Amino acid sequence: xxIRTDALPTQEMTINMGPxxxxxxxxxxxxxxxxxxxxxxxxxxxxxxxxxxxxxxxRVTYAQYMPFTDRLDYLAAMNCNCAxxxxxEKLAKIEVPERAEFxxxxxxxxxxxSSHLIAFGSYTADMGAFTPFLYAIxxxxxxxxxxxxxxxxxxxxxxxxxxxxxxxxxxxxxxxxKEFLDYFExxxxxxxxxxxxxxxxxHRLANVAVIPAEEAVAYGLTGPNLRGSGVPFxxxxxxxxxxxxxxxxxxxxxxxxxxxxxxxxDRYMVRIxxxxxxxxxxxxxxxxxxxxxxxxxxxRLFKPPxxxxxxxxxxxxxxxxxxxxxxxxxxxxxxxxxxGSFVTMNIFEKVTRGLMIxxxxxxxxxxxxxxxxxxx
Amino acid sequence: MEAQAIxxxxxxxxxxxxxxxxxxxxxxxxxxxxxxxxxxxSRFLKEDPALxxxxxxxLSGVDYKEKFAVAYHLHSLKHRHAIGMKxxxxxxxxxxxxxxxxxxxxxxxxxxxxxxxxxxxEGSKDLRRILxxxxxxxxxxxKDYKYPDFYHGIKV
Amino acid sequence: MSSDPxxxxxxxxxxxxxxxAVTGPEAHVMVGNADLFVNWARKSSLWYLLFATACCGIxxxxxGASRYDMDRFGAVFRATPRQSDLxxxxxxxxxxxxxxxxxxxxxxxxxxxxxxxxxxxxxGGPFFKDSYCVVKGVDLVIPVDVxxxxxxxxxxxxxxxxxxxxxxxxxxxNYGAKA
Numbered sequence: 001x002x003i004r005t006d007a008l009p010t011q012e013m014t015i016n017m018g019p020x021x022x023x024x025x026x027x028x029x030x031x032x033x034x035x036x037x038x039x040x041x042x043x044x045x046x047x048x049x050x051x052x053x054x055x056x057x058x059r060v061t062y063a064q065y066m067p068f069t070d071r072l073d074y075l076a077a078m079n080c081n082c083a084x085x086x087x088x089e090k091l092a093k094i095e096v097p098e099r100a101e102f103x104x105x106x107x108x109x110x111x112x113x114s115s116h117l118i119a120f121g122s123y124t125a126d127m128g129a130f131t132p133f134l135y136a137i138x139x140x141x142x143x144x145x146x147x148x149x150x151x152x153x154x155x156x157x158x159x160x161x162x163x164x165x166x167x168x169x170x171x172x173x174x175x176x177x178k179e180f181l182d183y184f185e186x187x188x189x190x191x192x193x194x195x196x197x198x199x200x201x202x203h204r205l206a207n208v209a210v211i212p213a214e215e216a217v218a219y220g221l222t223g224p225n226l227r228g229s230g231v232p233f234x235x236x237x238x239x240x241x242x243x244x245x246x247x248x249x250x251x252x253x254x255x256x257x258x259x260x261x262x263x264x265x266d267r268y269m270v271r272i273x274x275x276x277x278x279x280x281x282x283x284x285x286x287x288x289x290x291x292x293x294x295x296x297x298x299x300r301l302f303k304p305p306x307x308x309x310x311x312x313x314x315x316x317x318x319x320x321x322x323x324x325x326x327x328x329x330x331x332x333x334x335x336x337x338x339x340g341s342f343v344t345m346n347i348f349e350k351v352t353r354g355l356m357i358x359x360x361x362x363x364x365x366x367x368x369x370x371x372x373x374x375x376x
Numbered sequence: 377m378e379a380q381a382i383x384x385x386x387x388x389x390x391x392x393x394x395x396x397x398x399x400x401x402x403x404x405x406x407x408x409x410x411x412x413x414x415x416x417x418s419r420f421l422k423e424d425p426a427l428x429x430x431x432x433x434x435l436s437g438v439d440y441k442e443k444f445a446v447a448y449h450l451h452s453l454k455h456r457h458a459i460g461m462k463x464x465x466x467x468x469x470x471x472x473x474x475x476x477x478x479x480x481x482x483x484x485x486x487x488x489x490x491x492x493x494x495x496x497x498e499g500s501k502d503l504r505r506i507l508x509x510x511x512x513x514x515x516x517x518x519k520d521y522k523y524p525d526f527y528h529g530i531k532v
Numbered sequence: 533m534s535s536d537p538x539x540x541x542x543x544x545x546x547x548x549x550x551x552x553a554v555t556g557p558e559a560h561v562m563v564g565n566a567d568l569f570v571n572w573a574r575k576s577s578l579w580y581l582l583f584a585t586a587c588c589g590i591x592x593x594x595x596g597a598s599r600y601d602m603d604r605f606g607a608v609f610r611a612t613p614r615q616s617d618l619x620x621x622x623x624x625x626x627x628x629x630x631x632x633x634x635x636x637x638x639x640x641x642x643x644x645x646x647x648x649x650x651x652x653x654x655x656g657g658p659f660f661k662d663s664y665c666v667v668k669g670v671d672l673v674i675p676v677d678v679x680x681x682x683x684x685x686x687x688x689x690x691x692x693x694x695x696x697x698x699x700x701x702x703x704x705x706n707y708g709a710k711a
Binding site: 050054091231239305306307319325336342345347 | 398401402403404406430431432433434436438439447449453456460479480481483484485488492505506507508509516517
């Protein structure tokens with residue numbers, strides 16, 4: 001008997017994933033064209049959270065824009081706050097007191113930990129393991145408590161200011177941060193024991209959506225997604241800003257330890273390892289933090305000189321670059337925010353070709369995208 | 377390589393297509409090129425071994441009121457240097473060649489500039505609105521944009 | 533002991549010290565108000581649609597996870613509107629999204645409730661004045677039962693909102709002449 005090739009005819013099918021889908025990390029919509037279970041084309045449709053942050057920037061003053069940067073990436077609001085402050089300071093050439101820079105680095109790195117915790121927790125939940133999610137939130141709540149102590153808010157901090165930070169650390173904050181690190185660092189080994197090297201988990205991630213190094217560079221990937229492909233590029237190290245040169249830390253890169261270099265597992269492991277490095281930076285910053293003022297004298301209605309500046313900083317989801325044009329008035333003339341997630345989405349269609357539908361979820365999680373960064 | 381040296385290299389190669397260097401007050405400095413030459417200059421910037429700008433970090437549309445501009449922020453992972461490239465466009469017909477075959481990273485950002493400014497990138501493989509709905513009227517980041525009153529019956 | 537709807541005791545629960553133990557078929561009979569019973573069942577299993585669009589979604593996630601554990605109130609997240617009783621609109625609704633919100637709401641089975649969580653879902657929040665594409669409140673698209681202020685609201689505020697919704701549910705009249 002011969003097998004008839006037309007016995008099971010397959011037909012291409014178009015499936016809509018999102019904008020309401022639990023594992024697209026927000027309101028991402030992906031239009032999947034599938035042949036059976038295999039994805040032949042996955043076109044991302046973004047913009048469901050486009051709030052016009054860039055237009056708003058042209059209508060408010062420099063100081064008023066700070067709360068909007070919280071909402072640019074709410075999982076790493078501190079990093080975005082500081083990125084905005086650093087950009088304006090670069091444009092206006094403002095000297096920031098050293099204690100303020102140390103505080104910024106401390107909060108940025110703590111926020112990187114809490115952001116990567118969400119990335120880790122929600123990724124494992126997407127992969128079918130709900131328990132690590134609860135572990136991750138348990139630790140994240142502690143970081144939230146620290147930030148609440150610092151600025152009164154759990155998620156949208158509005159802590160940095162042009163020229164420094166809004167308030168000095170309250171008594172006990174630095175000690176509590178150290179306590180948190182003592183508590184947190186052993187937990188990373190716990191995560192690795194719990195899930196990272198779990199056989200099922202590794203099988204879901206290893207060799208899925210491999211991005212070679214050249215391709216990652218050509219598509220403008222940054223942050224953990226670029227380092228997951230084995231490119232040791234970290235703005236904190238390679239284009240140092242703030243007080244990062246004072247600290248000793250390692251740039252974590254993917255090693256292809258369970259599969260091919262640049263697969264989902266590498267990107268996942270980069271984040272896990274980066275949390276350890278961030279903890280190291282916070283420890284050093286806590287040890288070295290000097291006394292002094294935390295806010296430079298900046299006029300309330302502040303007008304920077306005419307000019308254009310582009311400042312890049314390393315946020316948890318890659319490079320956040322702010323291109324700021326000033327015409328010398330109280331409002332920015334034009335402000336463009338280049339975010340890691342938006343640029344990463346560009347490669348999505350290419351890497352998902354030929355994967356299974358379930359792997360698409362693995363890819364979205366491994367990029368650790370966040371929708372307000374994509375849509376702004 | 378410093379901005380001045382990059383500018384002189386480009387000037388020597390492309391002549392009048394490279395207009396000027398915006399250095400003072402600009403960080404990083406911008407090389408202003410004629411819109412028609414954007415693709416050739418980009419290809420040279422990427423492929424010349426001494427420059428090798430392998431990453432397009434940021435592509436932004438700008439509305440300077442009397443004219444539009446597209447600003448490219450380039451970075452080289454190999455040499456660890458950065459430069460800006462800018463092309464000014466007339467307000468009436470803002471169009472220039474795409475660079476998405478030079479840097480694949482350009483596609484989404486060009487779509488964004490098209491969506492929010494109405495700048496047309498000729499030869500782009502996929503130029504559609506990206507952030508706003510397909511039937512949205514106007515390009516919101518233009519300085520003369522008037523907010524609509526209603527969209528699909530909901531007050532804006 | 534009287535049944536106390538506000539504290540979750542099922543209506544019609546036999547009193548603990550009601551004299552000698554009742555045996556036979558009448559032991560399985562409870563007498564109560566049908567409205568109370570149905571409402572109690574509804575308020576105790578508020579399965580919510582995990583509809584996190586923006587910042588509030590993270591607080592929603594954290595409210596459902598380790599420390600705040602919203603499962604205690606019978607509120608469990610569902611991925612699909614077809615299994616949900618409650619739509620928690622957590623975050624900014626843009627004009628591109630508005631149509632989808634309406635469609636998701638239409639897909640939910642009756643009875644259904646909506647909580648608008650956070651300033652964006654209430655009024656447009658910080659984007660009210662200057663944004664061109666944010667819907668100024670989700671109540672322009674779908675009916676809302678409870679508004680929770682805050683940007684974003686704390687998990688405690690969210691839990692308070694859910695308890696207020698439970699009170700609203702308990703007041704519903706489903707049966708009888710005035711239903």
